Amino acid sequence: xxxxxxxxxxxxxxGILAVIAILVAFGSTLAPQNPLxxxxxxxxxxxxxxxxLGTDYLGRDVLSRLMAGTRLSVLTALEAVGIxxxxxxxxxxxxxFMGRWFDFTINRISDALMTFPYIFFVVAVTAxxxxxxxxxxxxxxxxxxxxFFRVTRAATLEYARxxxxxxxxxxxxxxxxxxxxxxxxxxxxTIVVTTASMTAAALLAVSFLTFLGIGVxxxxxxxxxxxxxxxxxxxxxxxxxxxxxALIAVTVGALNALADAIRDRSGAGTxxxxxxxxxxxxxxxxxxA
Amino acid sequence: MTVISLTRGGGADAASGxxxxxxxxxxxLARIGGGLAVLVPIVFLSSFITYxxxxxxxSNPAATILGQDAATPAAVARMDKYLGLDHSLLVQxxxxxxQAVHGNLGRSYFTQIPVSQSISxxxxxxxxxxxxxxxxxxxxxxTAGTIAAIRRGGWFDRGVTVVCSAVSTLxxxxxxxxxxxxxxxSVHAFPANGYVGPTAxxxxxxxxxxxxxxxxSLQVASDIARQLRTSLVQVLxxxxxxxxxxxxxxxxxILVRHAxxxxxxxxxxxLGYDFPQMLAGAVxxxxxxxxxxxxxxxxxxxxxxxxxxxxxxxxxxSTFVIVVNLVINTTLNFLxxxxxxxxx
Numbered sequence: 001x002x003x004x005x006x007x008x009x010x011x012x013x014x015g016i017l018a019v020i021a022i023l024v025a026f027g028s029t030l031a032p033q034n035p036l037x038x039x040x041x042x043x044x045x046x047x048x049x050x051x052x053l054g055t056d057y058l059g060r061d062v063l064s065r066l067m068a069g070t071r072l073s074v075l076t077a078l079e080a081v082g083i084x085x086x087x088x089x090x091x092x093x094x095x096x097f098m099g100r101w102f103d104f105t106i107n108r109i110s111d112a113l114m115t116f117p118y119i120f121f122v123v124a125v126t127a128x129x130x131x132x133x134x135x136x137x138x139x140x141x142x143x144x145x146x147x148f149f150r151v152t153r154a155a156t157l158e159y160a161r162x163x164x165x166x167x168x169x170x171x172x173x174x175x176x177x178x179x180x181x182x183x184x185x186x187x188x189x190t191i192v193v194t195t196a197s198m199t200a201a202a203l204l205a206v207s208f209l210t211f212l213g214i215g216v217x218x219x220x221x222x223x224x225x226x227x228x229x230x231x232x233x234x235x236x237x238x239x240x241x242x243x244x245x246a247l248i249a250v251t252v253g254a255l256n257a258l259a260d261a262i263r264d265r266s267g268a269g270t271x272x273x274x275x276x277x278x279x280x281x282x283x284x285x286x287x288x289a
Numbered sequence: 290m291t292v293i294s295l296t297r298g299g300g301a302d303a304a305s306g307x308x309x310x311x312x313x314x315x316x317x318l319a320r321i322g323g324g325l326a327v328l329v330p331i332v333f334l335s336s337f338i339t340y341x342x343x344x345x346x347x348s349n350p351a352a353t354i355l356g357q358d359a360a361t362p363a364a365v366a367r368m369d370k371y372l373g374l375d376h377s378l379l380v381q382x383x384x385x386x387x388q389a390v391h392g393n394l395g396r397s398y399f400t401q402i403p404v405s406q407s408i409s410x411x412x413x414x415x416x417x418x419x420x421x422x423x424x425x426x427x428x429x430x431x432t433a434g435t436i437a438a439i440r441r442g443g444w445f446d447r448g449v450t451v452v453c454s455a456v457s458t459l460x461x462x463x464x465x466x467x468x469x470x471x472x473x474x475s476v477h478a479f480p481a482n483g484y485v486g487p488t489a490x491x492x493x494x495x496x497x498x499x500x501x502x503x504x505x506s507l508q509v510a511s512d513i514a515r516q517l518r519t520s521l522v523q524v525l526x527x528x529x530x531x532x533x534x535x536x537x538x539x540x541x542x543i544l545v546r547h548a549x550x551x552x553x554x555x556x557x558x559x560l561g562y563d564f565p566q567m568l569a570g571a572v573x574x575x576x577x578x579x580x581x582x583x584x585x586x587x588x589x590x591x592x593x594x595x596x597x598x599x600x601x602x603x604x605x606x607s608t609f610v611i612v613v614n615l616v617i618n619t620t621l622n623f624l625x626x627x628x629x630x631x632x633x
Contacts, residue, residue, distance in 0.1 A: 008386060062600075080604060108334055109334060110333040111327070111442045112330075112334035114565070115610045115611055116610075117565040117566065117569040117606060117610070118565075119568075119569040120568070120587060120603055123591045124339075124602075127342075127592075127595070127596065127599045128594070129346060200458075204460040208461060211462055211573075227463065230466070234470060234474050235474060238475065241463070241467070241470065245459065245466065245467065248463065249458040249459050252459075
């Protein structure tokens with residue numbers, strides 16, 4: 001981990017993410033004004049001393065709305081990533097050790113999930129279960145799971161065939177012990193890298209969903225929701241969407257840079273390309289060998 | 290993807306001692322069989338998940354259709370029977386799937402319009418955007434990636450790298466909004482919203498879909514550029530490229546016939562990988578440019594919880610993704626077929 005910090009790009013990325021983390025924890029308390037306070041006398045104002053980033057179509061302070069909106073935007077993305085991590089990484093390790101049919105079944109479920117573009121799947125779930133934060137974030141997490149699954153499985157396969165695992169098995173180590181002692185430690189960097197890049201992907205997904213009004217509705221501020229109202233008043237305030245847009249871009253960029261830095265320094269596997277229909281079918285290969 | 294054939298399939302047959310034709314046929318058959326063993330479960334699983342979403346909803350379709358006043362228990366029971374909702378989930382799923390294969394996706398709970406009709410009405414919008422976006426992505430990404438690889442380490446190469454990582458941090462809808470600000474609000478070069486079909490004239494049609502397509506294509510273009518650059522750099526370092534140079538072949542020919550042919554595979558895979566994301570991006574483009582496409586239909590029917598429409602859309606979209614991936618895989622197998630008939 002220390003060698004990662006030696007990279008300047010990683011240091012900048014961690015700095016940015018630390019600021020975001022502070023905003024997540026204290027954003028609404030630090031906000032200079034009430035993010036929901038409407039002021040009809042100050043619509044579409046440009047940046048000024050009183051409103052550092054100007055005001056929106058209801059005269060609300062944009063800076064305060066962005067700061068207050070950070071928590072919901074980031075935490076929902078993290079929730080989705082957490083669900084994806086649990087649903088993806090655990091089967092990813094398990095399939096390697098649990099036999100051919102289990103492997104085949106889980107692989108096909110993962111492939112089937114990958115045929116759904118996330119927006120269609122998530123909106124369909126909210127159509128069935130009602131529109132809400134959980135109804136939107138759980139399907140996002142479910143669709144992130146195949147990515148975690150593939151990466152983890154590929155990395156696990158690589159290490160499960162090593163001679164030291166074979167030696168441990170010959171010495172009578174149980175599967176759980178092999179996983180815990182020999183495999184998990186090696187696979188962990190790959191999982192960390194994937195988590196970082198999937199968090200970036202989840203942030204993009206969440207901001208688009210909130211832009212569409214899925215998951216969180218106005219007036220609750222979120223990055224995507226702020227962009228949505230900016231779009232409606234482009235002729236009055238054409239500069240407005242650049243601010244939340246830049247905030248999303250910087251955060252996503254920092255996460256990607258961090259993922260790249262860890263990948264470079266740990267030699268973790270690169271992301272396995274998804275290919276829903278005829279995947280590189282390691283399961284069949286393995287059964288033949 | 291590592292198998293790169295030096296010569297085209299046929300010529301090398303005799304020299305490399307390829308398996309006899311009969312065995313080759315059997316290998317190809319086995320591969321098709323293996324492919325089906327993977328494909329069939331995926332088709333059934335994804336359609337089953339789609340159907341289950343509807344069953345998950347606690348809405349009562351019969352009561353919805355009948356309206357509050359007419360929804361007596363007897364009427365609801367009759368309606369359930371008419372809709373086939375009195376069977377078990379698996380039977381319902383099977384009936385739905387069989388109907389869907391025949392092109393019948395049911396009717397909207399509210400408007401009673403057949404789902405297939407609403408979908409085919411909206412499909413041209415997304416198809417126009419998506420096709421133009423793929424063309425733009427291949428042209429922009431392909432050109433940028435190729436030039437970056439040839440002029441490796443130069444200013445263009447570095448520029449492409451910077452632009453690509455910048456683009457990958459921006460969601461399609463933000464790119465769309467920026468394009469609207471730049472080309473529709475500040476400079477009135479393109480319409481900011483709305484859709485005109487190609488029947489109203491090719492010019493207006495193209496000008497209405499150009500900005501949405503561009504917004505949609507940038508992400509894919511940057512992925513293609515990055516991937517093509519990487520694989521082209523690798524290929525250009527191969528011995529056979531050096532060999533071709535030594536033989537005195539013109540550079541253009543080496544680039545097109547030897548290098549690009551072998552480097553496009555990974556870029557094609559990226560295109561297949563990005564395709565579901567492109568459909569999500571099409572929804573973003575529709576939302577930003579207020580186009581009456583499938584995404585709008587999805588959002589409208591999600592709001593009213595019109596389950597048959599949502600299910601139909603999801604089924605059509607996932608089938609579309611599967612078909613596109615099949616096409617790309619077939620292309621890849623064709624590009625990388627090796628002499629023993631087993632593709633890379």
